[in-house]
Amino acid sequence: MLKILLVSIDKTSMSALKAGFEEHDVQTGWAESGGDALSMIAQRDFNLVVTDENLGDMTGLEFIKNVVSQNPMVNCAAVSTLLPEDFHEASEGLGILMQLPVRPKPEYAKELLEHLKSILDLAIETS
Numbered sequence: 198m199l200k201i202l203l204v205s206i207d208k209t210s211m212s213a214l215k216a217g218f219e220e221h222d223v224q225t226g227w228a229e230s231g232g233d234a235l236s237m238i239a240q241r242d243f244n245l246v247v248t249d250e251n252l253g254d255m256t257g258l259e260f261i262k263n264v265v266s267q268n269p270m271v272n273c274a275a276v277s278t279l280l281p282e283d284f285h286e287a288s289e290g291l292g293i294l295m296q297l298p299v300r301p302k303p304e305y306a307k308e309l310l311e312h313l314k315s316i317l318d319l320a321i322e323t324s
Contacts, residue, residue, distance in 0.1 A: 198223070198224050199223045199224065199244045199245070199310070199313070200223075200226065200241070200242065200243045200244050200245075201218055201224070201225050201226070201243060201244060201245045201246070201247060202225070202227075202228060202238065202243045202245070202246045203215060203228070203247050204227075204228045204229075204230075204231065204233075204234040204246060204247065204248045204249060204252060204260065205229070205249035205252070205276075206229055206251070206253045207249070208227065210249055210276075210300055211247065211249065211276075211300075211301065213300065213301065213302050213303050214247065214297075214303065214305055214306050216306075217303030217306025217307060218306045218310070220303065220306070221306065221307065223306075229253075230254045231248075231253075231254050231255040231263065232254050232255075234246065234248075234264075235260075235263055235264065235267060238267060238268060238271060239267065243271060244272060244313060244317065245272045245273070245294070245309065245313050246264060246273050246274075247273070247275070247297070247309070248260050248273065248274070248275050248276065249276045250275070250278060250299070257275045257276060258275065258288055261273045261293060262291065265291055265292065269292075272292075272294055273291070273292070274293060274294045274295045274297055274309055275288070275295075275296060276296075276297045276298070276301065277296050277297070278299060279296075284296045294309065294312045294313065294316070295309055297309075
């Protein structure tokens, strides 16, 4: 079963995305700050981490930089209001699977899962 960690100070901002994941039998966890999420990632394996744009103690992109330095094998997606070109430039080198809009709808869960499964399948084929 896939395990996904959602990180946001506002649970309602990702509630539709969470519901979309649960429709696909995905186990979700929740963290309300970047620091809490980093502690959870250090203790458990997650297939994907989805971060909100602002986590209170850091931005979503700062959080992903910390995740990548802690465990570069964790896949990440981020909510961002940046234009796609600006987001690409700001996140270059972080390996972010997908930029999500504010309050992502359930259909984004399906799209993210398709990206994630293709990456995980590729990793299995090469090992």
